[in-house]
Amino acid sequence: MKLYSYPLSGHSHRVRLFLSLLGIEYSLINVDLSVKAHKDPEFLKVNPFGQLPALDDDGEVISDSLAILVYLAKKYGNTDWLPEAPAAAARVQRWLSVAAGEIRQGPASARLITVFGAKLDATDVIGRAHAILKLVEQALAGQGWLVVGTHPTLADVALYSYIASAPEGNVDLSAYPQVLAWLARVEALPGFVPFQRTAVGLFANA
Known part of the structure; x- marks a missing residue:
């Protein structure tokens, strides 16, 4: 199994994290976003969309980080990760949609400005980040996981x-506080791997 990834990509990290939580061995292939290696013809043969991450499981190539999570859960995980019960499965899917929507448009976009120099409106995306964080905070009230x-x-x-x-x-x-406690619970899971931190934003002087 090969994972095409970039260490500063949150999309890549969520797949690396899940692979590690599942205890799956794989080869990591770095595709340097900073030099647009994800648009090189050789990589486009792997993923014509020119996006990271991409997973090659013995010739079965899956792209899109959330699709990869579903694939791995179905093939290698158990139903704890992706429940079979209709209501619970739907709730998981709802949060996957949040990851692709509000999380991407909020905290992920805010980070694009400081880490990658994206030309976005910082006030707007930081506001979007706090809007979804308030909902995540509410969802975690009284329970350990989403x-x-x-x-x-x-x-x-x-x-x-x-x-x-x-x-x-x-x-x-x-x-x-609920979000911070939840982050700590994720980080305490066996097999957890951290996301590489960049000394920018609020971490600039940390």
Whole structure:
């Protein structure tokens, strides 16, 4: 199994995190986003969309980080990660949609400004980040995990990377005690691998 990844990509990290939580061995292939290696013809043969990450499982190539999480959960995980019960499965899917929508448009975009120099409106994306963080804070009230109170699911894996790195984009997490406690629970899971931190934003002087 090969994972095409970049260490500063939160999309890549969520897949690396899940692979490690599952205890799956794989080869890591670095595709340098800073020099647009993801647009090189050789990589486009792997993923014509020119995006990271991409997973090659013995010739079965899966792209899109959330699709990869679902693939891995179905093939290698257990139903704790992706429940079979209709209501719980739907709740996981709802949070995967949040990861692709509000998380990408909020904390992930705020981080794009400071880490990658993206030309975005910082006030707007930081505001979006706090809007979704308030909802995550409410969802975690009284339970340990986003969907099932007793154990993590793909929802927790999908949201972790960009929430943990939100301070890099000048998004202050101090007003969200439930979120901070949840981050600590993810980081205490066997097999956890950290997301590489960049000394920018609120982490500039840390």
